[in-house]
Amino acid sequence: MQWLVFCAKILICISIAYANIQCSVSDKETALVTALLVNLERTVEANSPPDPSVLLALTLGSSIDTDAKILLTQQLKEDLAMKVSQDLPFSSGRLALYTLALRSSCCDPTKIPTAKGDINLVYMLEEKTQEEIASIENTQSPLTTLYQVALDVLALCVMSSPEAFQAAYTLSKVIPPNPSGHSFSVDTAAIGVMGFTCVLAMDGVPPQMLKAMKMAHSTLLTLILSELKSDGVIGNIYTTGLAGQALTSAQSYYTPEYWNCPCTLQQVLQQIPLGTFAQPGPASQVLPFLNGKNYVNVKDIQCSYNANPITVEYTIVNNLVGDNFKSFIQISVNEGSTLLQVMAKAAEDNPKEFSFKTEETSFGPFVTTINHLSGSNNDKTFWQFFSGSTPLNEGVGVYKPSNKEHILAIFSKY
The missing domain is CATH 2.170.130.30 (Ferric Hydroxamate Uptake Protein; Chain A, domain 1)
Incomplete structure (x- = not known):
């Protein structure tokens, strides 16, 4: 019944020709996306706290402001080195974001230079993720949040770490089989979908883990699609960016009639002149989607150190x-x-x-x-x-x- 409800909502969104139309920004609307990108670039300043989500958005949003990306990359490395040298706490999700952001700018996360030697950010993330796994196995709850554990899965997968398998499997065990009524937010479900999409595409997924991962992936996809409104918004306008990324990453796992992507894209574009995404946080989540990209695509970025x-x-x-x-x-x-x-x-x-x-x-x-x-x-x-x-x-x-x-x-x- 639930599937019929959200499918009916999708059919209401018929002002855009459906399904088979390419979900991309038209030439006439490119100026809107460019304006949003330029505004985000301007938030990168010498004395501003660095935000890894912004670097991710600039890279996946096809920013041509090299100076902004170089400055932000250096700020992130210096911030990381300072916090590690002072033994300041880092949550697993924060480490995952730093890993994704630095990898997106082709800065090797396994070799972050500091005065005391190189930092292996992936190794640190693996250790933090193991602590999250142990907590889930012992208490059925992570040390932080399921959103952060999902980020861990995604970042470990992007870095091709075998630890991604166990992390994804453990996460799958705490996702209820019925999406209705449980406490997963759209944002958490979106990051989870991208994490599972990435892991399911890895070589060597342990067969004994595969069924649980696929079930969790399907459950979170169902949750996201059930939050699709008749106007194309998914959850609310601020969660639509991440949800759009997730559905883009997992498009081979559902049939086109379940989501009219151009309708969602138009709704987001209409909000840009209204200042809805003026702040760095909302802009960072929506820019990759507007460019047809998602966080999983970080793995596809070719870097010289990888070759x-x-x-x-x-x-x-x-x-x-x-x-x-x-x-x-x-x-x-x-x-x-x-x-x-x-x-x-x-x-x-x-x-x-x-x-x-x-x-x-x-x-x-x-x-x-x-x-x-x-x-x-x-x-x-x-x-x-x-x-x-x-x-x-x-x-x-x-x-x-x-x-x-x-x-x-x-x-x-x-």
Whole structure:
């Protein structure tokens, strides 16, 4: 019944030709979007507190003001370095926004320079997200909010972190199957949809998590569409920007008749001259949508640091049980790839010898099996990883090998 209600509302919005018309700003209306973008650029000043959402909007909004983007990027890096050096608290969602914003401007979030050395923002986000996951598993509630956890999922996915799988799966478990009457706001649902859309497109989604993720994704999409008004507004005019981003990101998951995108676009455009989006917050959320973009598109932005290939040497050794073996392979991956990604590439190049299995834990993916040999609690055996002769202290989903580094996986006893 609920679906019939919001479908009826959509059909009322017939002043714009429906569904198959491209949802984009016409040449006559481009000036409205440009004016909104210029106003947002002007909020970037030397003495203003930096806002990562603004940088995201400038990048996805196709800003040509390079000076504004450079200044804001530098401000965000300096603000981050200052807060980390002073041990000031950072919520997971705030770290996620910084990660998305810096990545959008092609500033490597894993190498933020400070006086004390580089900061790996992704590693910090992974740690904060693990705390959110633990809280949800223990209390059914996050440390912060579900909105922030959804941001965590999205940012981790954009950075291709395997931690995105567990974060998305945990989030899916606290989303009720029936969207009516629950406490999810349109904004939270929108970020959640973008997070799940991103994760579902990743390679290697654990099969045991897939069903729950798809169900949660569908639930949040249903919630957003149920908030669609007859005039094209979704929720209210201020939530329409994020909701439009979400529906744009997930358009392959529903049929066109459920949302007349041009109708929503026209409603947003009509509000610009009225000053509805004059403040940076509302402008930041609506500008990507007006440009046909969404936060998931940050992953598609090509950055030079992402294209820098490195070579990693990888050896697996078993001298402990059964038929002993030792296999070596050289892997070419992009700089910044995790050890898990190196292992996946090795398995792709030589599945006979380098296939492996993992299981998700609260600390990230744990390698249980390599080359069909599994660790055993009864025998106290496991796969231990080394860089040269030094044991690794980070998990395979976190550790990032450097160029020409030799990684060994040795079947060991504890």
